[in-house]
Amino acid sequence: MTTLDARVRQRDRAAKAVLYAVLTIGLIVVVGPFVWMALSSLKPEGEIRSVPPTWLPDTWTLDNFRDLFSRLDFPLFFFNSALVAVAVTAGNLLFCSLVGYALAKLRYPGKKVLFLAVLGMLMVPGMVTFVPQFVLVSNMGLTNSYAGLILPFLVGPFGVFLMRQFLQSIPDDLIEAARVDGAGEFRIFFRVVLPLCRPALATLGILTFLASWNNFLWPLVVASTEDKYTLPVALALYSIGQNRTDFGLLLAGAVVVVVPVLIVFLLLQRHFMRGIATTGLK
Amino acid sequence: MTSAPAATAPARPVGTTPDRPAGSIRRRQRLRRALTGWAFSAPYTVLFLVFMAVPVVVSLVMSFTDLRSTDLRNPFAVNFVGLDNYTRLFSDDLFLRSSVNTLVFVVIGVPLTIVLALAAATALNSGLLRFRALFRVGFYLPVVTSIVAVAVVWRFLLDPEVGLVNNLLRVVGVDGPSWLFDTKLALPSLIVMAAWRNFGFLMVIFLAGLQAIPGELYEAATLDGASRWQQFRNVTLPLLRPTLLFGGVVTGIGYLQFFEEPFVMTQGGPLSSTLSVSYHIYNQFGFGNYGYAAAASYVLFIAIVALSVIQFRFLGDRK
Numbered sequence: 082m083t084t085l086d087a088r089v090r091q092r093d094r095a096a097k098a099v100l101y102a103v104l105t106i107g108l109i110v111v112v113g114p115f116v117w118m119a120l121s122s123l124k125p126e127g128e129i130r131s132v133p134p135t136w137l138p139d140t141w142t143l144d145n146f147r148d149l150f151s152r153l154d155f156p157l158f159f160f161n162s163a164l165v166a167v168a169v170t171a172g173n174l175l176f177c178s179l180v181g182y183a184l185a186k187l188r189y190p191g192k193k194v195l196f197l198a199v200l201g202m203l204m205v206p207g208m209v210t211f212v213p214q215f216v217l218v219s220n221m222g223l224t225n226s227y228a229g230l231i232l233p234f235l236v237g238p239f240g241v242f243l244m245r246q247f248l249q250s251i252p253d254d255l256i257e258a259a260r261v262d263g264a265g266e267f268r269i270f271f272r273v274v275l276p277l278c279r280p281a282l283a284t285l286g287i288l289t290f291l292a293s294w295n296n297f298l299w300p301l302v303v304a305s306t307e308d309k310y311t312l313p314v315a316l317a318l319y320s321i322g323q324n325r326t327d328f329g330l331l332l333a334g335a336v337v338v339v340v341p342v343l344i345v346f347l348l349l350q351r352h353f354m355r356g357i358a359t360t361g362l363k
Numbered sequence: 364m365t366s367a368p369a370a371t372a373p374a375r376p377v378g379t380t381p382d383r384p385a386g387s388i389r390r391r392q393r394l395r396r397a398l399t400g401w402a403f404s405a406p407y408t409v410l411f412l413v414f415m416a417v418p419v420v421v422s423l424v425m426s427f428t429d430l431r432s433t434d435l436r437n438p439f440a441v442n443f444v445g446l447d448n449y450t451r452l453f454s455d456d457l458f459l460r461s462s463v464n465t466l467v468f469v470v471i472g473v474p475l476t477i478v479l480a481l482a483a484a485t486a487l488n489s490g491l492l493r494f495r496a497l498f499r500v501g502f503y504l505p506v507v508t509s510i511v512a513v514a515v516v517w518r519f520l521l522d523p524e525v526g527l528v529n530n531l532l533r534v535v536g537v538d539g540p541s542w543l544f545d546t547k548l549a550l551p552s553l554i555v556m557a558a559w560r561n562f563g564f565l566m567v568i569f570l571a572g573l574q575a576i577p578g579e580l581y582e583a584a585t586l587d588g589a590s591r592w593q594q595f596r597n598v599t600l601p602l603l604r605p606t607l608l609f610g611g612v613v614t615g616i617g618y619l620q621f622f623e624e625p626f627v628m629t630q631g632g633p634l635s636s637t638l639s640v641s642y643h644i645y646n647q648f649g650f651g652n653y654g655y656a657a658a659a660s661y662v663l664f665i666a667i668v669a670l671s672v673i674q675f676r677f678l679g680d681r682k
Contacts, residue, residue, distance in 0.1 A: 236407050
């Protein structure tokens with residue numbers, strides 16, 4: 082009996098060791114490219130290509146970043162990306178929570194149709210709308226402008242879905258009590274309801290900011306001169322243009338795109354995970 | 364828009380205003396409710412209609428016209444051409460090629476991503492407690508990063524001459540292939556990269572699904588003498604089915620539109636072996652063929668709707 086127990090325990094320990102080994106290899110494969118990217122961006126061009134490859138730079142250098150910020154206009158691209166992402170996030174937080182509240186808590190004609198239209202839009206890919214969106218934006222004279230970059234993303238179907246779902250869990254009594262106290266509808270919304278929505282707003286804000294920061298197709302189409310490029314557009318166009326073989330420069334560019342997001346993610350990863358899990362399971 | 368008159372809000376007792384008929388009060392109440400509802404909904408609805416709903420409809424109309432970029436100034440020069448764009452699409456070798464590539468990307472990429480995600484989720488859920496958060500965060504890392512940046516990094520990793528992958532292979536004496544420049548290997552390389560980037564997302568969803576399975580089921584199965592594998596086959600998989608399907612459809616919708624990867628890594632080559640439908644649409648748009656691009660995007664849309672319908676079918680079974 083005891084020998085059997087011991088054997089089972091031994092087998093369990095072996096299984097656990099294998100599991101750890103596999104997971105660790107997986108982790109190296111997943112995280113390794115980012116480490117390689119960050120370390121290589123600090124190497125001189127020749128060392129990035131050396132055989133056998135080095136992990137840590139033999140010669141540490143910031144030349145790649147210096148080039149990125151002086152020869153190319155990356156500070157401006159960074160500013161453009163940040164400006165667009167902040168505006169898009171603010172718009173989604175405000176408009177989606179307003180309409181989400183109406184859909185969850187108010188009774189008015191046309192509400193069902195509106196919700197169905199929004200739900201249907203969840204399925205529509207950006208690829209389907211971008212051609213007429215471009216025609217529209219160019220007829221408004223907004224191509225190659227911040228407004229053109231921001232407006233089509235100021236609202237989205239996902240935010241409404243998320244906010245409505247969350248707002249339904251807020252008790253009606255609370256709203257009714259505020260109404261009895263004589264508070265106006267908008268006052269109720271901003272003073273009573275919105276403060277309770279902080280977790281949902283955090284999730285929506287993070288996901289929207291991220292989607293905007295990483296968005297590619299629309300800024301690629303709308304930004305026609307360099308001064309309106311966002312980071313992904315600049316990086317992609319440089320990487321297939323005349324700088325296509327400048328490993329160091331482009332890896333430094335990738336660092337500038339990726340690292341801020343990774344820092345934010347590591348700081349807020351709990352919100353990320355919860356947001357993903359709740360949207361996934363509905 | 365000012366907020367609705369607040370003082371009169373709780374107008375419950377109808378009988379308190381005897382000189383007015385109840386019907387008119389109810390009508391006014393209904394009107395006020397409608398105004399309030401639409402005051403909250405209007406800003407969103409206007410933007411939603413102008414920038415999303417109308418473009419979806421316009422896109423369809425556009426796909427039946429010969430609209431070109433040069434027609435933007437005088438829309439009256441545009442002619443309706445019926446189904447011409449659609450019939451042309453299906454005799455367009457590049458479109459057919461891109462459709463096949465996209466299907467391959469979905470048909471191989473989605474199961475690969477699901478298997479990786481399920482393996483990771485099961486491993487992290489298997490009573491191993493130490494470092495679980497570390498693995499979870501690590502596997503999720505690529506999901507939050509820009510595809511463009513990731514594609515740039517991978518293009519260099521896979522460079523046949525100086526890339527890290529072939530350099531490492533050289534260290535162990537293997538002459539690595541020229542991944543992205545090989546018509547047979549380029550698309551599989553992109554698929555593996557997509558799975559690498561996306562499995563963390565599904566892993567988190569699957570983990571939540573696994574944790575929702577009651578532990579007693581496994582205890583009962585263990586008492587019945589079921590092995591780990593049997594438990595996985597007969598308890599985990601059936602109960603996780605809706606979550607798996609959801610994950611499969613979400614991933615499939617994303618993969619049907621893959622664009623950044625070939626744009627940055629291969630420009631659709633070599634010999635169109637990585638040209639995707641989205642990339643083809645983008646190219647046609649770039650050539651100024653708006654009507655044609657709209658038709659191609661509607662075909663893609665229909666493929667996505669078909670996938671979603673399958674989802675609702677399967678998920679409907681749950682209840």
